[in-house]
Amino acid sequence: MTKIQMTTPLVEMDGDEMTRIIWQMIKDELLLPYIDLKTEYYDLGLPERERTKDQVTVDSAEATKKYGVAVKCATITPNAQRVEEYRLSQMWKSPNGTIRAILDGTVFRAPIMVRGISPVVKTWKHPITIARHAYGDVYRCTEYRVPGPGRAELVFTGADGKEEFRQTVYDFECSGVLQGQYNKDSSIASFARSCFQYAIDTKQDLWFATKDTISKQYDHTFKDIFQAIFDAEYKAAFDALGIEYFYTLIDDAVARVIRSQGGFIWACKNYDGDVMSDMVSSAFGSLAMMTSVLVSPAGVYEYEAAHGTVQRHYYKHLEGKETSTNSVATIFAWSGALRKRGELDELPDLVAFADRLEAATLATIEAGEMTGDLARITTLPNPVTLSTGEFISAIAKRLAA
Numbered sequence: 001m002t003k004i005q006m007t008t009p010l011v012e013m014d015g016d017e018m019t020r021i022i023w024q025m026i027k028d029e030l031l032l033p034y035i036d037l038k039t040e041y042y043d044l045g046l047p048e049r050e051r052t053k054d055q056v057t058v059d060s061a062e063a064t065k066k067y068g069v070a071v072k073c074a075t076i077t078p079n080a081q082r083v084e085e086y087r088l089s090q091m092w093k094s095p096n097g098t099i100r101a102i103l104d105g106t107v108f109r110a111p112i113m114v115r116g117i118s119p120v121v122k123t124w125k126h127p128i129t130i131a132r133h134a135y136g137d138v139y140r141c142t143e144y145r146v147p148g149p150g151r152a153e154l155v156f157t158g159a160d161g162k163e164e165f166r167q168t169v170y171d172f173e174c175s176g177v178l179q180g181q182y183n184k185d186s187s188i189a190s191f192a193r194s195c196f197q198y199a200i201d202t203k204q205d206l207w208f209a210t211k212d213t214i215s216k217q218y219d220h221t222f223k224d225i226f227q228a229i230f231d232a233e234y235k236a237a238f239d240a241l242g243i244e245y246f247y248t249l250i251d252d253a254v255a256r257v258i259r260s261q262g263g264f265i266w267a268c269k270n271y272d273g274d275v276m277s278d279m280v281s282s283a284f285g286s287l288a289m290m291t292s293v294l295v296s297p298a299g300v301y302e303y304e305a306a307h308g309t310v311q312r313h314y315y316k317h318l319e320g321k322e323t324s325t326n327s328v329a330t331i332f333a334w335s336g337a338l339r340k341r342g343e344l345d346e347l348p349d350l351v352a353f354a355d356r357l358e359a360a361t362l363a364t365i366e367a368g369e370m371t372g373d374l375a376r377i378t379t380l381p382n383p384v385t386l387s388t389g390e391f392i393s394a395i396a397k398r399l400a401a
């Protein structure tokens, strides 16, 4: 059998712990037998980030800019405990944060739906993809614990030193709290473009919601920037595809989402996205069935699983015990990246392989063969719980058939 050829390399970002183990199994059993895999490899595992003083993370993001598509394994974001465990010279920053800052992208999270794992919300028939604006607002705010009576003011001084704006926020008669938030037009515009682009790529409606009736400057600016960019740059393409851009108030959006059938992208401001992505992912069943793709406004894509390195399973694995770690989201990260590479390079065989890999993965679960996390929640009768390796081998068997 001749293997599928690639023309442009895929940027491959390896990672840590249990997902690093899965990564190798996926390549060996599901990809390398079928594809003459061309990747530019970056090891984002913590030891290599330490050795290169995190330069490898920056290099991998730059390579993604150059080639356009990356696939990333889950990585450890160090905390104090990890600094000790890996004897780190520094508490290196989150690789995802570093990559996102370089690509200026938006993260889209979508559940993988499969027969036998039913969403908690009965009406949801199709995935709901959440796009979170991961910049500013309460995540970059300035806060003050007001000790007692006094005046709080909002002041803006222009670059020329001239005071442009001053308004009393509140005349405190007692102690209280105070917060200053900001966002930038450029960041909101990037977010809007990534969302419109991804809606076109995936041929889905785009919903966006803020609280513009209450927040007449701050939230209204988000609404206005989205609308202006839509009208000027994307409306024609949306019309041609028969998809819709729909803006509403955030509380109305929440009510509509619950009653919807799914099948759309929901763009959220930073805090809404933080909260709603956890609600939507748990309502769809399992974090292990959630994919994630970072899309830059320039049209660069980085695919990964939404979950972490599954540390608890890795420690079991190190003790020589059998694990049952779900590899579906990591497999879909690979299939997503290969499909996109195939689309960009006009390689229909590669696109078809991505479809077959996903179909084989879902067929395995639908045949009742799954990892423990799914076996616990499935509505299928008599599911068989497979180990980490057995599950990937079961998919390999279907792929070969």
Ligand code: NAP
Residues within 6 Å of the ligand: 073, 074, 075, 076, 077, 078, 096, 287, 288, 304, 305, 306, 307, 308, 309, 310, 311, 312, 313, 324, 325, 326, 327, 373
């Ligand atoms: P996690 O890796 O997402 O796992 C948390 C728990 O969720 C697991 O212990 C497991 O539950 C369940 N789970 C998650 N993925 C699973 C899978 N594929 N199959 C089966 N069960 C799964 O989060 P964590 O253990 O809190 O974090 C571990 C490391 O991941 C941290 O160092 C963190 O920094 C990193 N992290 C990285 C990313 C990323 O690179 N995108 C994202 C999040 C976290 P049970 O133990 O009950 O089986």
Ligand code: MG
Residues within 6 Å of the ligand: 274, 275, 278
């Ligand atoms: Mg959250």
